Amino acid sequence: MIAQLYETHVLPHLIGCACGAPQIMKQRARLIPEARGRVLEIGFGSGTNLGFYDPSRVSEIVALEPSEGMRRKAAPAIAQSPVSISWRAETAEAAALEPDSFDTLVLTYTACTIPDPDQALAALRRALKPGGQLLFCEHGLAPDEGVARWQRRIEPVWKPLAGGCRLTRDPAAMIARAGFSITRMEADYLPKTPKIAGYTVRGAASR
Template identity: 35%
Template sequence: MAIYDLFMEPLERNGLRRLRKKLVPKARGKVLEIGAGTGLNLDYYDKEKVSSLVMVDRDLKSRVLKKKLVDFGNLNTAFKEENVMKLSFPSGSFDTVVFTLVFCTVADVEQGLKEIKRVLKNEGSIIFIEHVRPKAEPLGKTFDTLTPLWKKLASGCHLNRETEETLKNMGFDLKVEDKIMKDIFLGGTGTIKKTAR
């Protein structure tokens, strides 16, 4: 098991796995997963609904992914090293874009979301799970205080991103379907607002 998977296990047990199980099977058609990491979502794709799956990450754990993809059957899969801020795919390539626990780390969130909008088909959807700045105080301010140190320890991860608001501001209609650990982790689906296409 990858070290990341071991590190994540307490969070997975505390609700993350439930979120993945609920949301990832909604992916359909041509699917792009951004920031795939060690492939923790792979167990939850519904192979009946997915026609192809491309997994990208700025720092690809190819050995781990290759091993996990062997168990994925004969579905059309690929993995590539790519940064969400500059994706190589033509516009309108995907029916679903999945990202889980990624935008806490992306250097330019708005540019990353612009790229997702670009590669998504007009009628396509996003599936997301992100951790965000808690709304309640003093927890929110505590997360602000911890973020500069946490960023250094955890590869640039911010504890205080307001990703739900940013997604809405960037032109996505969102349906937040579940939250865990109060409102620190949230997951849902979204589509591009008609006015933002």
């Protein structure tokens, strides 16, 4: 009961605050305006990316978000959105996505929480149209062994408190393993962020 209350009523606010930090919002602002056509956003959360979509370029956003608490928190932002949004209350692994049905996939600070990222990314690749793009911005395993060592130590405690977030995943490797071709990528530590959670990769990939 306590765990359910935490997940439904407390965790959405914690994640919303963390994922809306100024240094993270700067990353979103650089990436999301590139979205075009019919968009699938995986882990829509509280709608943090909504203000960065260009309504002249985006025809529809399909919001994939299994958390009831997050969907409830996103409702005010959705009500004000100039872009048409439809909900899919499913996980990325289980979503019944039609092949070749999206122009853009958006994955921002979400891959760390997906239970089976390989299965999810393979399904997402099939749903992307030929010539479509995956836009990603994800934190993960640091290249510095000293930081990575602390990530491995802290992850067992961090994961249940942070909604299943893993600190030691390698987002770029997962994306490539799913069959995407990374067309550009930047990687660095976010400023004013603990290094265990601040190593970020961002860029674009294609089928």
